Amino acid sequence: MAGRVSPGDKLPFFRYDTPYSAQNRFRDLLAAQAPLILVFMNNFGHPVTRTFAMRYAHTYPGLRSGGFALVVRSRADKLAHSIGPDTLPYPLMCDADGVLYDLLDIPQRSSGLTSYSLEAWQILREARKNGYRPPKDAVLDLPLTLILDADGTVLFSHYGGSLTDVPEDCSAMQALLEDLDLVPEEDAFAPEPQDDSDVAIYAPHGGTPRIPGLDDAGGGEDALDKTGVLRLFEDMQNEG
Numbered sequence: 109m110a111g112r113v114s115p116g117d118k119l120p121f122f123r124y125d126t127p128y129s130a131q132n133r134f135r136d137l138l139a140a141q142a143p144l145i146l147v148f149m150n151n152f153g154h155p156v157t158r159t160f161a162m163r164y165a166h167t168y169p170g171l172r173s174g175g176f177a178l179v180v181r182s183r184a185d186k187l188a189h190s191i192g193p194d195t196l197p198y199p200l201m202c203d204a205d206g207v208l209y210d211l212l213d214i215p216q217r218s219s220g221l222t223s224y225s226l227e228a229w230q231i232l233r234e235a236r237k238n239g240y241r242p243p244k245d246a247v248l249d250l251p252l253t254l255i256l257d258a259d260g261t262v263l264f265s266h267y268g269g270s271l272t273d274v275p276e277d278c279s280a281m282q283a284l285l286e287d288l289d290l291v292p293e294e295d296a297f298a299p300e301p302q303d304d305s306d307v308a309i310y311a312p313h314g315g316t317p318r319i320p321g322l323d324d325a326g327g328g329e330d331a332l333d334k335t336g337v338l339r340l341f342e343d344m345q346n347e348g
Contacts, residue, residue, distance in 0.1 A: 112213045112267065119260040122208075124201045125184035127191040135260075137199065141175020142258035143290045145281050147274050148214055149251050152182040152200070155235035156228050156271045161196065163277050168197045170279035173291035174255075177201050181209060181249060206249075215250045215267065225270035255290065264288060 149157040177199040184202035251268035
């Protein structure tokens with residue numbers, strides 16, 4: 109399979125690293141959490157990615173049906189210095205070499221003018237005030253949102269037109285599942301948890317952009333694959 113995916117297509121099983129665990133089986137995540145919402149964004153150092161990563165973390169209780177994982181184009185061993193197993197309530201899948209990005213034909217843009225929404229510009233402006241300096245001539249991946257069933261079949265696919273064209277938060281993910289009739293009836297009428305926390309995600313002016321709490325988290329670097337290569341075809345269907 110290669111190229112843009114649509115409902116009815118099936119993703120291959122693969123193994124992936126997170127900053128806090130290595131060689132996880134994607135099939136196990138699907139079996140435990142389907143319907144699984146999979147959101148692809150840029151590297152974790154980009155302010156838009158960090159903003160949504162923390163927004164998803166703080167609103168995670170709003171996703172009552174199914175599961176969620178965020179895919180970033182970053183190296184797991186690098187993030188392991190700051191992201192421990194209790195930092196995020198969902199898997200942060202690392203695909204530094206863009207194996208899945210290429211497989212799924214996720215578009216790239218070399219100009220912010222064609223990839224930044226108004227919200228993205230606001231996030232970037234705030235990050236610049238607090239010390240963030242984007243690399244020159246950076247190529248940005250546009251986002252992709254997928255919903256998958258337990259065997260990896262695509263139930264929903266949306267290629268984003270801007271960096272923020274993803275579910276706003278986990279409550280929006282829950283609403284999407286309900287709209288697609290992918291939740292048990294009792295879950296659709298459960299009360300939505302409230303979370304009004306307001307967390308700043310950048311260091312003081314002149315500092316290094318970061319998410320508070322991450323720099324104090326545990327490592328786990330020695331257990332991670334230093335190459336950052338996502339092993340797309342090593343988890344074969346007949347594996348025990």
